[in-house]
Amino acid sequence: MDPAPIDKSATIFVAGHRGLVGSAVVRKLKSLCYTNLLLRTHAELDLTSQSSVDAFFASHKPHYVILAAAKVGGIHANNTYPADFITINLQIQTNVISSAFKHNTRKLLFLGSSCIYPKFAPQPIPESALLTGPLEPTNEWYAIAKISGIKMCQAFRIQHSFDAISAMPTNLYGPNDNFHPENSHVLPALLRRFHEAKVNNVEKVIVWGSGMPLREFLHVDDLADAVVFLLENYSDMEHVNVGSGEGGNH
Ligand SMILES: NC(=O)C1=CN([C@@H]2O[C@H](COP(=O)(O)OP(=O)(O)OC[C@H]3O[C@@H](n4cnc5c(N)ncnc54)[C@H](OP(=O)(O)O)[C@@H]3O)[C@@H](O)[C@H]2O)C=CC1
Numbered sequence: 001m002d003p004a005p006i007d008k009s010a011t012i013f014v015a016g017h018r019g020l021v022g023s024a025v026v027r028k029l030k031s032l033c034y035t036n037l038l039l040r041t042h043a044e045l046d047l048t049s050q051s052s053v054d055a056f057f058a059s060h061k062p063h064y065v066i067l068a069a070a071k072v073g074g075i076h077a078n079n080t081y082p083a084d085f086i087t088i089n090l091q092i093q094t095n096v097i098s099s100a101f102k103h104n105t106r107k108l109l110f111l112g113s114s115c116i117y118p119k120f121a122p123q124p125i126p127e128s129a130l131l132t133g134p135l136e137p138t139n140e141w142y143a144i145a146k147i148s149g150i151k152m153c154q155a156f157r158i159q160h161s162f163d164a165i166s167a168m169p170t171n172l173y174g175p176n177d178n179f180h181p182e183n184s185h186v187l188p189a190l191l192r193r194f195h196e197a198k199v200n201n202v203e204k205v206i207v208w209g210s211g212m213p214l215r216e217f218l219h220v221d222d223l224a225d226a227v228v229f230l231l232e233n234y235s236d237m238e239h240v241n242v243g244s245g246e247g248g249n250h
């Protein structure tokens with residue numbers, strides 16, 4: 001299916017617009033002169049609340065939705081709060097995808113993650129590796145939610161011809177990242193730790209794990225370019241990898 005061109009004045013709801021990804025997507029959309037961005041903080045609209053989300057969509061009827069709101073964290077957070085990671089992510093994505101369809105959103109882009117792929121997927125990871133083997137146990141709860149998001153987009157496309165697409169980024173970095181000492185992803189965690197070590201004249205920095213895992217890092221502005229490109233140009237069943245997604249190898 002060829003997507004219809006997007007009017008620059010179309011209403012685009014960027015869910016999670018203050019986060020690492022959402023803020024980069026907003027910068028990109030503004031640079032392309034999209035004028036009608038619909039933005040809500042977590043405090044203004046709790047996306048885990050089905051009634052609030054549905055009322056929001058009924059009232060604003062966004063033409064396009066980029067779903068960059070999620071419960072996100074690094075390996076420690078995923079391993080420590082599995083119930084939060086599976087429940088909150090399932091709630092957010094189910095509410096937003098269902099309400100977008102119900103209130104005639106023209107197109108929705110769902111953001112997943114490279115951790116949806118099996119722990120020992122071939123490298124670089126092809127989309128066809130999805131559901132071919134066991135997940136990395138530390139983040140399988142989050143991964144299961146993200147896989148459900150892809151499948152929900154596909155199911156709504158099959159049953160209702162709803163134009164819902166999914167993009168799976170590799171590990172990201174950039175402005176508005178989370179630099180929490182325990183709960184962040186590896187790159188912001190290491191940036192913080194090395195910065196603090198330098199400022200405090202500390203000789204040694206402890207890095208978690210064996211040092212063997214491989215990751216590919218993508219600047220979030222490059223992801224935002226891809227997200228807007230996909231919104232403007234891609235409408236199909238298959239989910240798309242952004243970055244080659246070097247996973248596994250824990
Ligand atoms: N960071 C990474 O390395 C990667 C991220 N991704 C994916 O990209 C997407 C965005 O991640 P990222 O930008 O890093 O995450 P952040 O934690 O930086 O931002 C998440 C955003 O979600 C919002 N949010 C969280 N919970 C709720 C809620 N219940 N209701 C409303 N808003 C909520 C937050 O709002 P507020 O600011 O108001 O609190 C925040 O703006 C996620 O789907 C993630 O899985 C995929 C691969 C790698």
Ligand SMILES: C[C@H]1O[C@H](OP(=O)(O)OP(=O)(O)OC[C@H]2O[C@@H](n3cnc4c(=O)[nH]c(N)nc43)[C@H](O)[C@@H]2O)[C@@H](O)[C@@H](O)C1=O
Nearest residue numbers: 073074075078113115139171184185186189207208209213
């Ligand atoms: C994109 C993807 O990002 C996450 O997956 P991850 O890449 O496995 O997680 P991570 O960034 O936390 O770690 C990468 C590797 O790095 C090692 N490591 C060393 N030292 C630190 C450290 O200080 N902090 C962290 N977090 N990791 C460290 C760490 O032990 C691990 O082997 C998922 O949570 C999931 O949310 C997701 O979608």
